[in-house]
Amino acid sequence: MANVVGTPLKRKEDPRLLTGNGRFSDDIQLPGMLHAAILRSPHAHAHIKKINAEAALKLPQVVAVYTGKDLEGKIGPIPSSWLVPDCNLKEAPQYPLAIDRVRYVGDGVALVIAEDRYAVRDALDLIDVEYEALPAAVRQKEAMQEGAPLVHDDIEHNIALHWKAGEIADEVLESAEVVVRESFYVQRVFPSPIETRAAIGEYNPGSGELTLWCTSQNPHIHRMVLSGVLGISEAKLRVIAPDMGGGFGGKIGVYPDEALIGYAARDLGRPVKWIEQRSEHFTASNAGRDEVIDVELYGQRDGALTAIRVKNTANLGAYLSTMGPGVATIDFGLMITGAYDIPHASCETFGVYTNTTPTDAYRGAGKPEATYQIERIIDLYAREIGMDPVELRRKNFAPKEAFPYTNAQGLIYDSGDYEKPLQKALEIVNYEQLRQEQEEMRKQGKLIGVGISTYVELCGFGPSKVAGAIGFQGGVWENSTVRVHPSGKVTVYSGTSPHGQGHATTFGQIVADKLGIPMDDIELVFSDTRAISMSWGTYGSRSTPVGGAAVAIAADRVVEKAKKIAAHELEAAADDIIFESGIFQVKGVPGQQRTFQEIAKAANMAWNLPEGMEPSLEAQSFFDPENFVYPFGTHIVVVEVDKETGEIQMKRYVCVDDVGRVINPLTAEGQVHGGIAQGVGQALWEGAVYSSEGQLLSGTLMDYTLPKARFFPPIESSFTETPSPVNPLGAKGVGETGTTASIPAVMNAVMDALKPYGVKDIDMPLTPEKVWRVIQEGEGN
Amino acid sequence: MAIENRKVTVTVNGQERSAEVEPRKLLVHYLRDDLGLTGTHIGCDTSQCGACTIMVNGAAVKSCTMLAVQADKSELTTVEGLGTIDHLHPMQQSFWEEHGLQCGYCTPGVMMAMIGLLQENPNPSEEEIREGMEGVICRCTGYQFIVSAVQKAAKIMAEAAAKDGEAVAASQLVGEGTHRG
Numbered sequence: 007m008a009n010v011v012g013t014p015l016k017r018k019e020d021p022r023l024l025t026g027n028g029r030f031s032d033d034i035q036l037p038g039m040l041h042a043a044i045l046r047s048p049h050a051h052a053h054i055k056k057i058n059a060e061a062a063l064k065l066p067q068v069v070a071v072y073t074g075k076d077l078e079g080k081i082g083p084i085p086s087s088w089l090v091p092d093c094n095l096k097e098a099p100q101y102p103l104a105i106d107r108v109r110y111v112g113d114g115v116a117l118v119i120a121e122d123r124y125a126v127r128d129a130l131d132l133i134d135v136e137y138e139a140l141p142a143a144v145r146q147k148e149a150m151q152e153g154a155p156l157v158h159d160d161i162e163h164n165i166a167l168h169w170k171a172g173e174i175a176d177e178v179l180e181s182a183e184v185v186v187r188e189s190f191y192v193q194r195v196f197p198s199p200i201e202t203r204a205a206i207g208e209y210n211p212g213s214g215e216l217t218l219w220c221t222s223q224n225p226h227i228h229r230m231v232l233s234g235v236l237g238i239s240e241a242k243l244r245v246i247a248p249d250m251g252g253g254f255g256g257k258i259g260v261y262p263d264e265a266l267i268g269y270a271a272r273d274l275g276r277p278v279k280w281i282e283q284r285s286e287h288f289t290a291s292n293a294g295r296d297e298v299i300d301v302e303l304y305g306q307r308d309g310a311l312t313a314i315r316v317k318n319t320a321n322l323g324a325y326l327s328t329m330g331p332g333v334a335t336i337d338f339g340l341m342i343t344g345a346y347d348i349p350h351a352s353c354e355t356f357g358v359y360t361n362t363t364p365t366d367a368y369r370g371a372g373k374p375e376a377t378y379q380i381e382r383i384i385d386l387y388a389r390e391i392g393m394d395p396v397e398l399r400r401k402n403f404a405p406k407e408a409f410p411y412t413n414a415q416g417l418i419y420d421s422g423d424y425e426k427p428l429q430k431a432l433e434i435v436n437y438e439q440l441r442q443e444q445e446e447m448r449k450q451g452k453l454i455g456v457g458i459s460t461y462v463e464l465c466g467f468g469p470s471k472v473a474g475a476i477g478f479q480g481g482v483w484e485n486s487t488v489r490v491h492p493s494g495k496v497t498v499y500s501g502t503s504p505h506g507q508g509h510a511t512t513f514g515q516i517v518a519d520k521l522g523i524p525m526d527d528i529e530l531v532f533s534d535t536r537a538i539s540m541s542w543g544t545y546g547s548r549s550t551p552v553g554g555a556a557v558a559i560a561a562d563r564v565v566e567k568a569k570k571i572a573a574h575e576l577e578a579a580a581d582d583i584i585f586e587s588g589i590f591q592v593k594g595v596p597g598q599q600r601t602f603q604e605i606a607k608a609a610n611m612a613w614n615l616p617e618g619m620e621p622s623l624e625a626q627s628f629f630d631p632e633n634f635v636y637p638f639g640t641h642i643v644v645v646e647v648d649k650e651t652g653e654i655q656m657k658r659y660v661c662v663d664d665v666g667r668v669i670n671p672l673t674a675e676g677q678v679h680g681g682i683a684q685g686v687g688q689a690l691w692e693g694a695v696y697s698s699e700g701q702l703l704s705g706t707l708m709d710y711t712l713p714k715a716r717f718f719p720p721i722e723s724s725f726t727e728t729p730s731p732v733n734p735l736g737a738k739g740v741g742e743t744g745t746t747a748s749i750p751a752v753m754n755a756v757m758d759a760l761k762p763y764g765v766k767d768i769d770m771p772l773t774p775e776k777v778w779r780v781i782q783e784g785e786g787n
Numbered sequence: 788m789a790i791e792n793r794k795v796t797v798t799v800n801g802q803e804r805s806a807e808v809e810p811r812k813l814l815v816h817y818l819r820d821d822l823g824l825t826g827t828h829i830g831c832d833t834s835q836c837g838a839c840t841i842m843v844n845g846a847a848v849k850s851c852t853m854l855a856v857q858a859d860k861s862e863l864t865t866v867e868g869l870g871t872i873d874h875l876h877p878m879q880q881s882f883w884e885e886h887g888l889q890c891g892y893c894t895p896g897v898m899m900a901m902i903g904l905l906q907e908n909p910n911p912s913e914e915e916i917r918e919g920m921e922g923v924i925c926r927c928t929g930y931q932f933i934v935s936a937v938q939k940a941a942k943i944m945a946e947a948a949a950k951d952g953e954a955v956a957a958s959q960l961v962g963e964g965t966h967r968g
Contacts, residue, residue, distance in 0.1 A: 024875065024879040712835075718929065
């Protein structure tokens with residue numbers, strides 16, 4: 007049988023999803039199920055003076071109303087899971103409902119339970135809350151200033167954390183011939199999966215077991231955290247992530263809402279369902295980014311870069327989210343040198359509390375921001391010294407011979423050959439000709455821009471001992487069980503929790519090759535804490551390099567045992583057994599063989615096993631990688647800016663990504679496309695807008711632009727393959743590369759187009775109005 | 788609440804179904820909660836995302852923009868009526884082959900919207916497909932493979948129509964398999 011790893015197989019998950027047979031949270035109906043809704047604060051900052059729920063409780067279908075005071079002492083605060091060390095981290099407790107003070111628009115004030123999804127919303131309107139509005143701290147740099155309103159009274163200057171990594175000697179900075187400085191704002195955006203968040207709780211008073219179906223990218227983290235919050239044994243709390251309509255980081259977090267639903271189901275003894283509304287999602291679900299990044303890049307006139315100094319002021323919102331503290335510190339600050347061999351680096355990060363929705367990991371989490379600042383500033387440096395941006399990048403790339411390469415902040419990049427995808431991408435766009443055409447178009451008065459991003463990304467979390475050292479409140483290994491049934495059909499259990507990535511297919515491909523059986527003989531099980539051993543879930547592009555590797559190792563163990571059984575049956579030594587395409591054969595004796603299915607039956611019947619061997623054919627693996635993985639690549643964007651309207655049209659989008667060994671080129675390319683769409687979305691269209699009072703002005707899909715199909719040209723995507731040495735698959739992560747690479751590529755292209763006007767930066771998103779204004783000012787001069 | 792429930796009867800995926808509902812109930816909730824047709828999804832509350840798109844009397848409609856009572860006596864097709872696992876509709880088959888879906892949440896609505904597009908324009912250009920997707924949002928795919936899927940579906944449906952000697956793209960709407968209720 008031909009190997010399937012590396013081939014573009016159609017996905018196993020699709021027939022179900024294409025025929026309406028998916029099972030998403032809101033599809034679950036349980037007998038006697040109640041519906042929940044959460045009343046949320048309309049104020050960014052206010053005292054709660056009084057809550058009157060009498061009118062709501064009089065509605066015939068309303069079952070219960072809970073306030074923060076009702077729940078005091080009954081549900082614990084929701085802790086952050088990333089307690090970054092050595093940064094004076096101050097974690098303010100976040101109770102599932104605000105008790106006497108609301109701290110952001112969207113902060114939960116009351117939980118309402120009713121018989122029907124319409125009735126519960128009627129009830130929300132009848133709850134009367136008396137607030138005393140307080141001044142709000144909204145933007146991070148202002149929130150740090152003396153006299154700014156305090157989000158938490160005991161946290162001075164609203165500073166949640168102050169983190170530093172790396173030092174640069176004065177002589178290094180003083181000896182630089184060139185310094186380029188810029189301040190970039192990587193604006194707040196919303197992950198916006200098309201399925202919003204949801205939770206359903208069901209409690210069995212007889213057994214004391216609570217089952218929680220919820221939109222989680224990491225059900226075991228939810229179980230671990232919520233068992234503490236709700237005071238229930240992990241052995242009696244079952245968390246299941248049903249089919250999920252996307253996540254993008256927004257469903258990593260353990261939210262107050264899930265704790266509330268679990269609590270209410272237990273308290274009322276009836277199943278309770280909560281489905282987040284889209285407009286609610288904008289204020290109640292964690293946002294991404296919101297970092298002000300001040301960069302200084304030092305070097306020589308000939309283009310040799312010597313140092314980079316960065317300050318990141320990050321808006322963490324009103325509370326520390328599950329991963330929030332790690333994003334602008336570890337994820338960002340250790341990657342500020344990007345793909346370049348810059349010998350000296352330092353990063354200082356302030357994490358700031360504000361009266362806004364908390365921020366958390368969003369596709370790329372810190373790496374898009376790190377890539378943004380280095381890829382933007384290197385272009386400005388090239389402009390400063392009059393060098394082509396490609397040449398400057400090449401001159402400073404960490405060289406192929408240096409891998410595993412240690413960057414200035416101490417991270418060890420597993421493998422890399424940055425020239426390879428760059429060269430390929432340049433050939434695809436025909437770079438030199440493109441630059442000539444650009445010159446000619448400029449003469450005709452047309453604004454054409456070419457933008458490049460040669461990124462590297464840290465992902466595939468990761469070694470658990472490193473996780474511990476950087477304050478992550480969990481391990482980051484993965485587990486898998488490969489269970490062979492008597493018929494030879496196989497069930498594979500994985501601790502990753504897919505929600506669109508297609509793990510059933512890619513992991514199935516890994517197992518099909520290992521066991522020499524058809525894809526149709528393999529079923530995958532994910533996302534249920536009762537079925538799957540402790541594990542850590544899907545985020546940080548870790549599923550294939552860590553979870554897929556665990557699957558491969560477990561499958562190898564199955565083969566190892568099966569070989570011994572075959573050897574026993576064929577009266578040969580195990581070392582003399584060759585296993586190929588599902589057949590066990592004695593070396594040099596072609597007729598002597600057993601099929602995988604025959605061995606599966608023999609193992610499960612256990613009538614005639616080697617002396618001392620345990621029955622059954624099943625293996626489990628726990629894989630903790632020795633290092634992260636570092637995918638890289640080159641994205642090149644060509645844009646045209648309309649002088650009259652400020653509109654930007656993407657003419658070409660070319661990307662060459664190196665994500666190590668590709669398991670399924672079709673799904674890998676799908677990940678790249680989707681990642682690019684979100685990154686380009688950040689650059690051009692998406693952006694949270696808060697008023698100075700902390701009101702979210704972009705709080706519906708009428709006010710917040712999610713990218714549409716007509717916004718994009720065809721993406722010209724391809725791969726190079728530089729295997730990773732840190733897992734048996736040689737694979738790296740692919741889910742976040744597109745987002746990480748595309749934001750600066752698009753921005754660099756537009757800045758290149760606007761070069762005749764001398765403009766160096768415009769805050770994202772590049773709305774036509776902003777671009778038009780810059781052109782008008784430039785024309786005026 | 789003081790208003791009495793109304794009986795709403797529809798023909799959905801070839802079967803007559805009815806339920807008593809509040810007059811304010813949205814068509815999408817009627818389909819999902821009362822008829823158990825959960826293949827049609829809800830992604831927003833302002834009619835932007837199009838995840839709930841179905842066919843009402845042959846036209847693609849966002850089922851969150853209609854009340855159930857307005858659909859009384861209508862012919863509806865939801866994703867459950869498109870094709871079966873064994874006999875997928877060309878649009879479903881093409882989405883599968885071209886990797887036109889990732890999480891699959893927007894997919895039923897997008898497929899319905901695209902079937903609506905092909906009814907009006909059986910041979911759309913890439914640009915026309917992209918513009919035809921104005922009413923739907925996919926957050927996973929970046930749309931490119933959806934475009935490929937629609938192009939492929941258009942080709943299959945045009946070939947089938949040519950074979951039958953008439954433009955029957957529309958008649959393929961309800962799959963040949965069993966009609967699920």
